Amino acid sequence: MGLSPRRVNAEFKRQLAKAGVKNPHQAKPQAPHASREFRRIPAKRLLARLGLERYEAKAPLTLPAITVQNVTLPLAQHIGAPARPIVGVGKSVKRGDLIAVIPEGAAVGANLHASISGRVTAVDSCVTIEAVQGDKI
Numbered sequence: 001m002g003l004s005p006r007r008v009n010a011e012f013k014r015q016l017a018k019a020g021v022k023n024p025h026q027a028k029p030q031a032p033h034a035s036r037e038f039r040r041i042p043a044k045r046l047l048a049r050l051g052l053e054r055y056e057a058k059a060p061l062t063l064p065a066i067t068v069q070n071v072t073l074p075l076a077q078h079i080g081a082p083a084r085p086i087v088g089v090g091k092s093v094k095r096g097d098l099i100a101v102i103p104e105g106a107a108v109g110a111n112l113h114a115s116i117s118g119r120v121t122a123v124d125s126c127v128t129i130e131a132v133q134g135d136k137i
Contacts, residue, residue: 080108
């Protein structure tokens with residue numbers, strides 16, 4: 001019929017408000033169903049009923065080491081003001097060192113930290129760090 005449920009509901013609400021009918025459920029405190037405790041089902045049984053038990057397997061978490069030669073970190077990380085670099089070309093940095101700070105007076109900003117250890121090779125709209133011996137992230 002091409003009806004929009006949103007518009008139909010809005011029209012019903014307008015007509016009910018016009019007739020002075022208030023929502024009877026709005027001020028009532030809600031309580032769980034009295035037999036809620038007896039309706040619970042164990043997770044294993046639920047998986048079996050849904051046919052998902054074959055997918056229930058422990059997956060080991062493995063974090064492979066990633067070796068990088070260099071990283072380029074943009075000073076503009078978001079909609080806020082770009083960070084102001086506090087390192088220069090040729091400076092050695094360690095992983096986690098602060099390399100750019102929020103400018104004074106900026107309402108929104110983010111400090112920037114080195115993700116690898118190495119030497120700063122370029123500073124412009126980005127800070128480029130070259131790993132000394134292939135740092136691992």
